[in-house]
Every structure is written in C-alpha cells, then in structure tokens.
Amino acid sequence: xxxxxxxxxxxxxxxxxxxxxxxxxxxxxxxxxxxxxxxxxxxxxxxxxxxxxxxxxxxxxxxxxxxxxxxxxxxxxxxxxxxxxxxxxxxxxxxxxxxxxxxxxxxxxxxxx
Amino acid sequence: xxxxxxxxxxxxxxxxxxxxxxxxxxxxxxxxxxxxxxxxxxxxxxxxxxxxxxxxxxxxxxxxxxxxxxxxxxxxxxxxxxxxxxxxxxxxxxxxxxxxxxxxxxxxxxxxx
Numbered sequence: 001x002x003x004x005x006x007x008x009x010x011x012x013x014x015x016x017x018x019x020x021x022x023x024x025x026x027x028x029x030x031x032x033x034x035x036x037x038x039x040x041x042x043x044x045x046x047x048x049x050x051x052x053x054x055x056x057x058x059x060x061x062x063x064x065x066x067x068x069x070x071x072x073x074x075x076x077x078x079x080x081x082x083x084x085x086x087x088x089x090x091x092x093x094x095x096x097x098x099x100x101x102x103x104x105x106x107x108x109x110x111x112x113x
Numbered sequence: 114x115x116x117x118x119x120x121x122x123x124x125x126x127x128x129x130x131x132x133x134x135x136x137x138x139x140x141x142x143x144x145x146x147x148x149x150x151x152x153x154x155x156x157x158x159x160x161x162x163x164x165x166x167x168x169x170x171x172x173x174x175x176x177x178x179x180x181x182x183x184x185x186x187x188x189x190x191x192x193x194x195x196x197x198x199x200x201x202x203x204x205x206x207x208x209x210x211x212x213x214x215x216x217x218x219x220x221x222x223x224x225x226x
Contacts, residue, residue: 004156035216042117042218043157043202058213090156099145099164099206102214104156 002027006091006105013081014113021076021108023091029103031096032074033058034066036087037107043090049074050096081112115141117217119203125223126193134188134220136203141215143205146179146186151200151219160201161188193224 004025013019025032033048035058045058049068063085065077074093078085089108094100118137126132136146145164149157163170163179163186170177176189190197200219207213 040218043216045213048213092156099162101147101159101162102149102157102204104158106156107154 002103004091004093004103004105006089006108008108009106010109012111012113015082016080019078019081019110021078021089021091021110023074023076023105024072025074025091025093025103026072027093027103028071029093029095030071031100032068032091032093033102034064034074034076035090035092036060037090038087046076046089078110081110083112086110086112115139115205115215117141117203117205117215119201119217120220123221123223125225128193128195128224128226130193132190132193132197132222132224134201134203134222136186136188136217138184138205141184141205142181144208145206146177147204147206147214148175148177148186148188149202149204151202157202190222195224195226198222198224 007022030051034046035043037043044060046064047066049055052071055066091105092102094102116139120135147162148160151157161177163177174191178187200221202219204214204216
C-alpha cells in the first residue's frame with residue numbers, strides 16, 4: 001500500500017531534550033516536506049526537499065533541522081525543543097512535478113513542556 | 114503577502130443538501146488549486162485539482178470551480194451525507210515544480226442526519 005509513515009504518533013517531551021520525528025514514503029517520490037498545523041493558522045511549511053541531499057527552508061524553519069540522505073526518508077530534528085513547538089506535525093511527499101498532489105502521513109502530535 | 118481565506122465558521126448542512134465551501138486568495142497568481150479532506154487525527158487526503166485555465170472540475174458528488182478574476186474557488190458536495198463531515202482545506206500552487214503549496218486554514222463541515 002502506498003503510504004507516508006511517521007513515527008511516533010504522539011510525543012511528550014521536556015524543553016531542551018533533542019528529538020527526531022521520522023518520516024518514510026514507499027512511493028519513490030522526489031519531493032518531501034514537513035508541515036506544522038496549529039489552530040487557525042493552517043498548514044505551514046517547515047522544510048522541504050526536492051531530492052536526495054537537496055533541502056530548503058519553508059515558512060517556519062527556526063528551531064528545526066532536516067536531512068535527506070535517502071530518497072524514502074526525511075527525518076525532522078528538533079535540537080532543543082521549546083514549548084512554542086508544541087503542535088501537530090505532518091510529513092508529505094509528492095512526485096514533485098508542480099501539479100502533483102501531496103500524500104500526507106497521519107501526523108505526530110508533539111507536546112513540549 | 115500571499116493569503117488564503119476559507120469560511121472561518123464551521124458549516125452545518127442538512128443531509129441531502131448541497132454544501133458549498135469557499136476559498137478566496139490575495140496577492141497570488143496560482144497555476145492550480147487543490148482541495149483536501151482532513152478527518153480528526155489524520156493527515157489531509159487529496160480530493161481534486163483544478164488548473165488556472167479550467168473553470169470547473171467534477172468527481173462523483175464533488176464539484177470545484179475556479180475563478181481567477183474573482184480570485185476564488187468554490188467546492189460543492191451534492192447530496193451530502195454524514196460521512197462527508199470533515200475539515201476541507203484548499204491549497205494553491207505555482208507554475209514551477211519548486212513552487213510552494215500554500216494552504217488555507219480549512220472549513221469544518223458537519224452534515225446532520
């Protein structure tokens with residue numbers, strides 16, 4: 001089954017403790033992206049990747065890192081999480097050819113205390 | 114700056130009626146517009162794409178219109194059913210494969226039996 005898999009689904013952590021949210025897709029998609037979703041603000045892009053070893057900042061990149069060493073994986077790293085990073089995070093992938101629809105994972109709900 | 118606005122209030126519709134959701138945008142000339150459905154606790158799922166040179170697109174009970182003069186898209190669900198209850202997101206994309214997709218904050222639709 002074609003899918004984007006994120007882990008974990010839920011995560012509660014404390015300020016400053018480094019964490020990684022994993023994302024993997026099995027559709028051989030070139031394009032991958034991370035979003036955060038907050039009430040009233042919609043989906044905001046954090047980072048995206050057009051291909052392996054090609055990453056770029058989205059609208060809200062501060063406090064996040066990503067890497068794209070393999071085509072299928074695109075982990076999101078929070079080196080020193082803060083409470084304002086409490087949010088619902090989604091990974092998405094697409095063929096990356098402009099009109100291609102995004103395929104989303106089921107989200108990771110992160111709480112930073 | 115680029116802005117997308119969707120019905121800010123939740124929409125409550127009687128089963129069997131047509132639900133109409135609105136997506137307005139400013140400061141953007143999109144190449145296409147997409148609609149997604151999002152259920153609670155799940156990632157958005159792609160429904161329809163309409164290009165700038167298309168006026169209308171249909172898929173089963175769904176119909177999307179795109180008016181680039183008014184800078185507006187309307188999303189219709191005919192013969193609505195309680196299973197159509199969800200949040201619906203519109204998203205705009207540009208001409209190049211590197212263009213960002215910008216999301217609205219969504220409209221929550223409830224279909225009552």
